[in-house]
Amino acid sequence: MSREAVIVSxxxxxxxxxxxxxxxxxxxAMLAAHVMAAAVERAGIxxxxxxxxxxxxxxxxxxxxxxxxxxxVFAGKLPQSxxxxxxxxxxxxGLTTVALAARSIMANDTDVALAGGGESISMTMKxxxxxxxxxxxxxxxxxxxxxxxxxxxxEIVAERYGVSRExxxxxxxxxxxxxAAGIAAGRFDAEIVPLTAEKILWNKDGTEAGRETVxxxxxxxxxxxxxxxxxxxxxxxxxxxxTIKEGRNVTAGNASQxxxxxxxxxxxxxxxAEAEGRPILGVFRGFxxxxxxxxxxxxxxxxxxxxxxxxxxxxxxxxxxxEINEAFASQxxxxxxxxxxxxxxxxxxGGAIAIGHPFGMTGSRLVGHALIEGRRRGVRHVVVSMCxxxxxxxxxxxxII
Numbered sequence: 001m002s003r004e005a006v007i008v009s010x011x012x013x014x015x016x017x018x019x020x021x022x023x024x025x026x027x028x029a030m031l032a033a034h035v036m037a038a039a040v041e042r043a044g045i046x047x048x049x050x051x052x053x054x055x056x057x058x059x060x061x062x063x064x065x066x067x068x069x070x071x072x073v074f075a076g077k078l079p080q081s082x083x084x085x086x087x088x089x090x091x092x093x094g095l096t097t098v099a100l101a102a103r104s105i106m107a108n109d110t111d112v113a114l115a116g117g118g119e120s121i122s123m124t125m126k127x128x129x130x131x132x133x134x135x136x137x138x139x140x141x142x143x144x145x146x147x148x149x150x151x152x153x154x155e156i157v158a159e160r161y162g163v164s165r166e167x168x169x170x171x172x173x174x175x176x177x178x179x180a181a182g183i184a185a186g187r188f189d190a191e192i193v194p195l196t197a198e199k200i201l202w203n204k205d206g207t208e209a210g211r212e213t214v215x216x217x218x219x220x221x222x223x224x225x226x227x228x229x230x231x232x233x234x235x236x237x238x239x240x241x242x243t244i245k246e247g248r249n250v251t252a253g254n255a256s257q258x259x260x261x262x263x264x265x266x267x268x269x270x271x272x273a274e275a276e277g278r279p280i281l282g283v284f285r286g287f288x289x290x291x292x293x294x295x296x297x298x299x300x301x302x303x304x305x306x307x308x309x310x311x312x313x314x315x316x317x318x319x320x321x322x323e324i325n326e327a328f329a330s331q332x333x334x335x336x337x338x339x340x341x342x343x344x345x346x347x348x349x350g351g352a353i354a355i356g357h358p359f360g361m362t363g364s365r366l367v368g369h370a371l372i373e374g375r376r377r378g379v380r381h382v383v384v385s386m387c388x389x390x391x392x393x394x395x396x397x398x399x400i401i
Contacts, residue, residue, distance in 0.1 A: 004270035005102035005284040007398070008045075010368030011038035011193050012263035014216040015356035018121035022216040023260040025200045028057070028064045028120040031262035033076030036114055038193040040078070043266040043278065050266075051110035053084030054101045056093025056117030058359030058389075059124040060086065068118075082114075088360075091325060091386050092289070092394035093117045094263060095363025099287035099396055101267040106284075111269050118262025119358035125258070145242060145295040150389060151250050152241040154328035157298045158249040161334050165249050168329035169231040172254035172353045175326060179350025180224035187349045187376075188218065191263075191368045221257045221356045243295065254329040259356030263364035282371040282382070282398040286312050289394045298331025300393025301385040302338045308383065308395040316340050320379025323366040325386035326351035335387075349373060362386065367396065374400050 012035055016023035023031065032055065040047045055069030069084035089096045094117030101113035139146050157163065182188060194217040201209040231253040238247030273280055288311065290303035301324055309315060322345055326332045332353075336346055349369070352362065363386060370382040385395035 003106050003108055005105040005267055006270045006273050007265050007281045007284070007367070007371060008268050008273050008278040009039045009043035009266045010191055010263070010281060010371065011035045011042055012191050012361070012365050012368060013195050013261045014192050015219045015221065015259045015261040015358060016216060017220050017356065018125070018258035018260055020202060021122070021220050021260065022199050022214045023120070023195070023197055024122040026120065026197045026260060028068055028118060028123055029071050029075040031120060031260065032068060032072035032118045034195055035116060035118070035193060035262045035264040036072055036078065037076045039114065039116070039264040039266050045112065045266065048079045048081055049112045050082050050114050052104065052113050053082055054097035054113060054115040055084060055086050056089065056097045056360040056363065057086055058088060058090045058093055058119055060088050062124045062126070062129050064120065064124055089394065090389040091327065091357070091359050092363050092388045092392070093360040094365065095287070095367060095384055095386065095394055095396050098265055098267065098364060098367050099284070102284035105267060105269050111272060113267045114264060115267055116262065116264030116364045117360035119360040120260045121258045121358065122260050143294060145293070146390065148242055148295055150297070150327065151238045151247070151255065152244050153295055153297045154250050154255065154330045155238050155241070155244045155247045157296050157334055158330035160296065163330045163333050166232070167333055168249060168254045170228050171329045171333055172231055173226055173228040175347065175350045175353040176223055176226035178348060179219070179222045179354035182349030183218055183222060187373065188369070190372050192217065219355045221259065222350070222354045226253070249330055250328060254353065256327050256352035256357035259358045261356065261358040261361045263361045263368060265364060265368060280401060281375070282400050285397040285399050287394070287396045289392060292391045292393065294391030297389060297391040298327055298387045299334055300387040300391065301335045301395060302393065304393035304395040305339060305383065305385055308397055312397055314381065319381050319383050320345065321348065321370055321374045321377060321382040322346045323370045323382070323384045325357065325362055325366065326353045327357065327387055329353060331387055363394070367398070371398060371400060
């Protein structure tokens with residue numbers, strides 16, 4: 001008899017703004033431990049039953065070094081019997097962990113798994129933390145654009161495929177509007193676990209001004225007063241790139257925010273979950289990845305999503321809800337329009353432009369939100385997808401029963 005994998009709980013932190021936000025002094029292991037414990041509690045299971053911890057993190061250095069998937073077990077005071085590992089597929093790390101956990105259950109290797117991901121940009125993207133010679137010359141000799149900055153790839157997508165600055169700013173304004181409306185309507189409440197932390201206050205010159213204890217209960221980067229007019233007045237931020245010498249498109253307002261946060265899910269064998277009366281948020285139905293040119297990494301979903309739907313025997317119009325990460329407005333628009341996705345079914349409560357994008361967390365967050373929102377809307381199938389640094393796309397399919 002074939003086995004099916006189901007998600008029985010989801011939990012995430014609110015998303016804090018990097019560097020000057022609520023979680024700028026939160027250790028990554030603390031963020032991970034917080035959501036892992038909450039996911040276990042919400043599932044109502046004995047944590048000793050978990051066979052493995054699958055955790056995704058994009059920047060595996062600094063305090064995110066040394067297998068944070070295992071270290072979070074200690075930080076969260078979970079049983080030492082829980083093994084854990086950490087993977088890096090950049091922005092798709094959190095989605096990949098859910099898929100691998102589900103596949104392990106379907107293969108009868110595990111019965112219960114904890115999946116998720118997190119990222120502390122505040123703790124890792126610091127000057128001097130990474131050696132200046134971290135890029136491989138062997139890689140560059142074969143693919144000069146392998147390490148191209150993500151902002152530059154977004155500029156290239158806009159220029160290469162004719163995505164106008166106006167369209168990007170209007171898309172970004174709508175993301176903010178939808179996120180603000182979602183917060184006001186309580187659309188994120190079921191997934192968020194508030195977190196209290198000590199925040200460092202910084203002076204403009206970069207010196208510490210003091211510390212304060214804050215409790216964050218909703219995403220910190222959403223700006224309800226954002227307007228197209230305000231966004232259109234912002235200046236592009238990119239210059240002196242490998243290909244683009246003077247950017248014309250990407251601004252601080254139409255790109256995803258640098259952020260801190262973590263998310264987790266409990267994944268179980270369906271028959272076991274049903275026998276025990278566990279609430280089933282959704283059934284895992286597939287996961288696909290695809291490579292593309294690294295200089296236009298943002299269009300990765302247009303290759304991954306067709307592979308996913310073809311395997312499942314579905315079409316774009318069969319999907320009731322889409323969550324595609326808004327790394328940049330230019331690439332999100334290109335993916336939406338190229339695939340023919342209904343704008344009213346895409347990122348209905350806003351996306352990363354408004355909410356934020358902690359690299360390793362995002363895929364896991366999108367899974368949890370898509371399942372909860374999809375059930376509220378009464379849809380059957382939801383798709384989670386994103387572009388991935390280095391020139392890739394990833395996509396996951398879930399069924400709500």
